[in-house]
Amino acid sequence: MQPFTRHTAIAAPLIQDDINTDQIAPVLHGRGLKEDYRVTLFHRARRRDDGSENPDFVLNKPQFRNAGILVTGNNFGAGSSRESAVWSMLANDIRVIVARSFADIYRENCLQNGLLPIVLAPDAADAFAARVIAADGAAPFTVDLESQRISGPGGGDIAFEIASADRMRLLEGLDDIGLTLKHMAEIVNWEQRAAAAQPWLQTTRDGR
């Protein structure tokens, strides 16, 4: 996983609640195993019925075409667990999402992929959204995970909270499986204990 330390980019405002993974990464037909996730992101919102580009969608506006920070509302990423909803952000160089809250599985999927999910309290979220809207893509914001601050046009730095464990994982770009494999002896021990305590759990057999 690519480590995350600091990210400077244009911030795009998509201030809505409950944006779901069907909206972020719709299931597209004919995509095959090697999906082009650049195209997946907000596929339907980005296009009009005739397939042409929808100029009103925020990421289609000239000033936000290269946005690397997405600013949104409550419960971002609700719905399906599909990880394409994170991969499609990264494919478009969006490495930070600032929300009022995230759906649980979506937030986990972000952490697995080095995408920084920032949660701001309502007052700070309102203030930050106002600055992002006012900046209108004219100047970038910088998100620094080491100092846990967002800086940019329109005011002073904004501090954000993140669990220290999640912060460490992102900063070091730790391989999640690698972290757990260090515990393999404990896992095997558990299996032995479980095989004695609840032996039906450690075996599967079609009894027919």
Next chain:
Amino acid sequence: MPKTLFDKIWDFHRVGERADGRELLYIDRHVLHELHAHHGFAHLQKHQRPVHRPDLTFAVQDHTVATKPGRNDDTNPSGTAFLQAMREGTRRNGIKLFDLGDPEQGISHVVAPELGIVLPGATHAVPDSHASTVGGLGALAFGCGTSEMTHILATQVIALKRPKRLRARLDGRLGEHVSAKDVALRLIAELGVAGARGYAVEYAGSAIAAMPIEQRMTLCNLNIEMGGRSGFVAPDDQTFAWLAGRPYAPKGALWDQALGYWRTLKSDDDAEFDRDVSLDCSTLEPQITWGTDPSQVVGILGRVPDPAQFDASRRGAAESAFAYMGLTPGTPLAGLPIARVFIGSCTNSRLPDLEVAAAIVRGRRVAPGVTAMVVPGSSSVKRDAEAAGLDRVFRDAGFFWGESGCSMCAGGNGDRGAPGERCVSTTNRNFENRQGPKVRTHLASPATAAACAITGRIADVRQVLAGAI
């Protein structure tokens, strides 16, 4: 110290704590599906990591499979590569696959319980947000992403922060033609789409005790629609009777030993929950969604709400839902003409769901101009339904009777509606464009969906059966 059932299952399965503070929870049963599995297989191959416990891992083909009779790998061309990658990956890793054409093929959340792969007090993971369906048997299940799936394949544990505990007390006797689907929709409406986020939900109360296992699964299936990753019902005698004799359930002395333990699987009387909510189910009428998220729900005789009823933060979403759904505030739901009915999905495709729908359809016809489909949740359900003659009931009425799979729930297999169609669906998400571009989905129970198919309108099943419509 008194413990909740969640604590008992969690504590038993807790392997240790990682350097980053996450707890490692052992996963007893891991079920894969073809939409995500190939990513995991490719990752493991690239990093030369083996599957730690292929014997505790199962796989199904469900999301992309065609439902057309006589289907094969190519019937849905956009699924072909997924089906073949799944076949290759499971073979290489020694994982049991319920493939296309297998007598047990079907939706993972239907297949795993009916084969007894899911057990009370066991942990379960599926790379699909509706994993907690199997909580209906008293298993603690986690829907996960692709990376988490790969992590479980390599280690057989999931790295989590311990969730909080919510108890949903559902009391009262359900009225006639009111089912778990209606209860779940009402609960989501009350709590909101993020109401259970961060919580593991235990469903309890007299309505649960009286609820058949399949309905408990419907209820737990919809847990994620209020933001909860895991939801479950404590197992009871009904659960044990349901499981006994299932192919993968323990047998003989092992069954007796398991049963002894399973009987201890309940929250202690004085155990504390982080949150308690309750719902009186005795006055509940059939429910239906009017909008584009599963919390936008009214009783079947209700009206599209007035935006003034919503607080400011929800008003914008409501207004965009009105526009998408082609509805104006104050319109009664009942009587709206529909173009399509779908009965199926991990939410409502088990045999009792089909029996309920068939009882309403029997001797009647699908209304002219309505496309109606039934897609059984598994090939076993399909077989059992055919043995009982349900396929004839549906076909005689003008329904399409399909092969098992996820079908129109997410349209990943090409089954979808046409733009602008109003569709009554027994699935779990009414998100925009989910069942096809611009399709207007109304979520409801199998009974309501059947009544709507016959009348060609959104209808109250009770009135239809009383001959009032």
